[in-house]
Amino acid sequence: xxxxxxxxxxxxxxxxxxxxxxxxxxxxxxxxxxxxxxxxxxxxxxxxxxxxxxxxxxxxxxxxxxxxxxxxxxxxxxxxxxxxxxxxxxxxxxxxxxxxxxxxxxxxxxxxxxxxxxxxxxxx
Numbered sequence: 001x002x003x004x005x006x007x008x009x010x011x012x013x014x015x016x017x018x019x020x021x022x023x024x025x026x027x028x029x030x031x032x033x034x035x036x037x038x039x040x041x042x043x044x045x046x047x048x049x050x051x052x053x054x055x056x057x058x059x060x061x062x063x064x065x066x067x068x069x070x071x072x073x074x075x076x077x078x079x080x081x082x083x084x085x086x087x088x089x090x091x092x093x094x095x096x097x098x099x100x101x102x103x104x105x106x107x108x109x110x111x112x113x114x115x116x117x118x119x120x121x122x123x124x
Contacts, residue, residue, distance in 0.1 A: 011045045046111045054107040061100040065090070 005013070015038050023034040055074055062077040063070060066084070084090040090097055109116050 007048055008045050011041050011048075015041045015045075043112060046114065050107070050111055054111070058100075058104055058107070061096060061103065065094065065096050065100055 018034050018038045018041070023031055023038070026034055059074045059077060062068065062074070062081060063072070066077060066080055068077055068080065072080075081090070092098055106119065109119055113119075
């Protein structure tokens with residue numbers, strides 16, 4: 001039986017090539033471009049691994065905050081959230097709103113910039 005590599009395995013292979021083979025032999029702008037490409041692949045991989053669950057969780061929080069119908073799409077829910085915030089219908093006192101905004105931001109940062117210093121747990 002022949003198993004094809006998974007999407008993340010393919011991404012890992014290209015990333016290893018860029019980091020271990022191509023980039024060491026490059027200089028200047030080409031080396032920088034290879035680094036950027038490697039970082040983009042890392043973001044894509046994290047999006048594949050984390051994105052679906054993050055979107056499911058985000059939709060669940062928005063359904064609760066907006067008292068919306070489960071058939072609504074995430075993009076529509078986010079649009080409704082923005083409209084209600086602009087109109088003053090939702091405020092910092094709205095139950096779950098601040099936690100939703102914080103969680104959504106942290107989720108996105110965990111995909112885009114997982115080494116962002118603000119994601120590190122505070123040492124109290």
